[in-house]
Amino acid sequence: MLNSAAVLAPSILSDRISALQESQTIAMAKKARELMAQGIDVINLSFGEPDFETPEYIREAAKKAMDAGYTKYTPVPGYPDLRQAIADKLQRENQLAYKPENIVVSTGAKQALANAVMSLVNPGDEVIVFAPYWVSYEEMVRLAEGVTVTLLGTLENDYKVTAAQLEAAITPRTKLIMYSSPCNPTGSVFTRQELSGIAEVVARHPRIHVLADEIYEYINFVGEHVSLAQFGDIKDRVITVNGFSKGYAMTGWRVGYLAATREIAAACEKMQSQITSGTCSVAQRAALAALQGGRTSADTMVEAYRRRRDMVLTQVQEIPGFKTPTPSGAFYIFPDVSAYFGRTAPDGSRISTATDLALYMLNEGHVAAVTGEAFGAPNCIRFSTAASDEKLREAFTRIKACLEKLG
Incomplete structure (x- = not known):
């Protein structure tokens, strides 16, 4: 007893x-x-x-990488050639101009998101989160001792938050906005017009940054995928997060990345250096092969x-x-x-x-x-x-x- x-x-x-x-x-x-x-x-x-297996050409690249000696520690922000391939992808597919120094490869997109939140949010800062949201957003803000401000999109608008809702929620304490498109859990996709309206709101508040989660980019049934960072007035205040888990069925490989200004990328690299250091060597070589293999x-x-x-x-x-x-x-x-x-x-x-x-x-x-x-x-x-x-x-x-x- x-x-x-x-x-x-x-x-x-x-x-x-x-x-x-x-x-x-x-x-x-x-x-x-x-x-x-x-x-x-x-x-x-x-x-x-995804219930699909990782494509064979990606698995073969991993096997070759092991035989080629890719079994050592990796650079904290990722191998230079993978970061270059990611920058090339962002330019080719998203019309976003970044250099490798703007890219940080992480152990999954979840770590990239957490790195960014921890690097930007101070205790008491407000983080506007578009809801419905992925389950970990709010907990990441909690870990950073920030305050989550939830904006719920309506069923009638496919659960998407509007620019007017965003404008009304901003206060002097707002530091960051977080959203995903295509969205987990709703599957909603923001249109160019909708993101243009959001970008106009953000442009009027120069102290605010946006964390755009684009991990489902390739799983899009309506055609065009629009990145918020495409709107030039706010590009330097958008952190774009993506990865390989969903589009390439590489969940267990744990490779994600973010693209941001050099200042923010360096901060995320510093954070990562004290938590996990560089992402798995073999998984990075597989990710490089995924990008080189295209989208088929x-x-x-x-x-x-x-x-x-x-x-x-x-x-x-x-x-x-x-x-x-x-x-x-x-x-x-x-x-x-x-x-x-x-x-x-x-x-x-x-x-x-x-x-x-x-x-x-x-x-x-x-x-x-x-x-x-x-x-x-x-x-x-x-x-x-x-x-x-x-x-x-x-x-x-x-x-x-x-x-x-x-x-």
């Missing part, structure tokens, strides 16, 4: 880590694995991970994602109460499920939130998804469509059946 002194003893953990929330995507995947360990057939639609393999995967999106939307439209805009990119659907709040499960429990509904679908329908509360949109649930056609069809058949059991 614990004595009272032990019960009351202060935590040995820092306030910083105690305040940090576990990633809800990882938490839901953990729950799904626990059920699977019990022999239950769970279809996991919680992870944002990525485009092939995108067509599969488009087909799956269309198939899933057809099924979702048959589920009463799910309100879902058509995603323009990424590989998610993000329906508003609030029509089910207040309903009762067969065991008598009440569905009051999206979290309740996600857990009910996991336990009753054996389909794992992530509550919208994790993305700043408490009326929604995120489903990944990065799974086989067969699994997706079965998953939404199960979802429809278990929702019909709610009283």
Whole structure:
């Protein structure tokens, strides 16, 4: 039996880590694995991970790199030839002129985002985050002791925040804006006109920087991808983050990058030098091969994602109460499920939130998804469509059946 002194003893953990929330995507995947360990057939639609293998030419480049001796420490900001290839890519595909010194290669785009937040945000600084947002944005701001100001886009506008919303949210304490396009979790894509309006707002506030997460750039169903840094008046205040995980199915390789002014890039390099140093040597050689190989393999995967999106939307439209805009990119659907709040499960429990509904679908329908509360949109649930056609069809058949059991 614990004595009272032990019960009351202060935590040995820092306030910083105690305040940090576990990633809800990882938490839901953990729950799904626990059920699977019990022999239950769970279809996991919680992870944002391509179900394709990394293209063969990239894997072959990694094997050759090992044989060629790329097994030593790497420069903190990345190999010079990879940084040059990234700069060339940004010029060729995004019309952004950067030199290798403006590029920092990191262990995944997540580290690039964290480097930038930690390098720019002081305690008390406000960071405007467009919601629905990727789960880690808010926690990164929390680690930097900043204050998150959430702007929620409306369902009617495909969840996209408007320039007018942004202007109204800016205060003298605003330091940074964070957003993604194509968006995780909604799949929404900002148009050139929409980003032009946002750029005009940013241009009127010279102290504010923008962190533009473009990791889903290649998974775009509407054509043009627009980078906010293309708007010249604010280019030097935009940090563009991208990587190889999504477009090249290289999630486990952990290679991402950012492009920014030399001052900001140097700050991120300094931060990274004290956390991880340079990214894995072999993974960097694989990333170089990915860029040199062009977009053919990525485009092939995108067509599969488009087909799956269309198939899933057809099924979702048959589920009463799910309100879902058509995603323009990424590989998610993000329906508003609030029509089910207040309903009762067969065991008598009440569905009051999206979290309740996600857990009910996991336990009753054996389909794992992530509550919208994790993305700043408490009326929604995120489903990944990065799974086989067969699994997706079965998953939404199960979802429809278990929702019909709610009283």
